[in-house]
Amino acid sequence: MRLLTWPQPKLAGESPGPSSLAKAERRAGPAGRFGPTLSDVLAYWGSKSYQGRTMTSSQTLPELVNAAQTAAKASQDRISAILEHAQGQPLSDAQIKEVTSETVAIELAAVDIFTVFEARMQRHFKRGPLSRKVEARxxxxGHADLAHRLxxxxxxxxxxxxxxxxxHRELLSAKKPMFAVIQAAEGPARAEGAPSGLIDVMSPRFFDGLAETILEAFQFLENGQG
Incomplete structure (x- = not known):
């Protein structure tokens, strides 16, 4: 038995277990600056399945967000059940492995759905860093709060x-953080397949807030308010 811990990253690195979508993003340019092509995204989502909920390219963005949010909640519920069952005692190796797997699943779901949002909304702008252009618009x-959340x-x-x-530095310096951001500890680089350990994605508010923000920005753009 050992305490639930995972390595904190010392240097910048990629997200654990990169999906085919992440690979497509890396092909798009330095640090995925412009994101994947729409065909890459649709090909990816055409075969993606979260907790038995198959994502397809024919689904609307709100449908994809809902499916990802449902899957994230399922992972959060499993983590909560494991921690509750432990009753404050050190977790077993099997429990640690399951909590780690579910945490990584939430991280990847967050990255994937935000990338899909950027790809589908790119048609509203000329090529460039979409999120910053949406924020400016x-x-x-007059939607400063939504711009800040995005x-x-x-x-x-x-x-x-x-x-x-x-x-990471900008989030750490925020006077009123929207979610928990963790200072990177000195030590070895993150192990393969481990959570980033820098953002508290296990809090239900993290993914719920992400989904709400994406949907509000989507409605703003689709309704021609920009």
Whole structure:
């Protein structure tokens, strides 16, 4: 038996267990600056399945967000059940493995759904860093709160993908953080398949807030408010 811990990253790195979507993103340019092509995203989602809920390219963005949110909640519920069963005692190796797997699943679901949002909304803009263009358009239209939330999640997704760096430092310096951001501990680099350990994705509010932000930004753009 040992306490539930996982390595904290020392240097920037990629998200654990990169999906085919993440690989497509890396093909798009340095640090995935412009994101994957729409065909890459649709090909990816055409075969993606979360907790038995198959994602297809024919589904709308709200449907994909709902499916990802449902899957994330299922992972959060399993983690909560494991911790509750342990009753404050050290977790077994098997329990640690399951909690780690579910945490990584939530991280990857967050990265994937945000990337799909960016890819599908790219048609509203010329080629470039979409999230920042959406933020600017939201702010200009008087939606400063939504612009702020979108920016915070944009930074969080960068941290989940790449580890420590400018996005992590900006989140740490936030006066009123939207979610828990963890200071990277000195030590060995993150083990293969381990959670990033930098963003508390196990809090239900993290994924719920991400889904709400994506859907509000989607409605803003689709309704031609920008």
């Amino acid at each position: 939201l702010s200009a239209a 920016h915070q999640y944009y930074l969080a997704i960068n941290v989940l993908k790449h580890g420590t760096g400018a996005s």
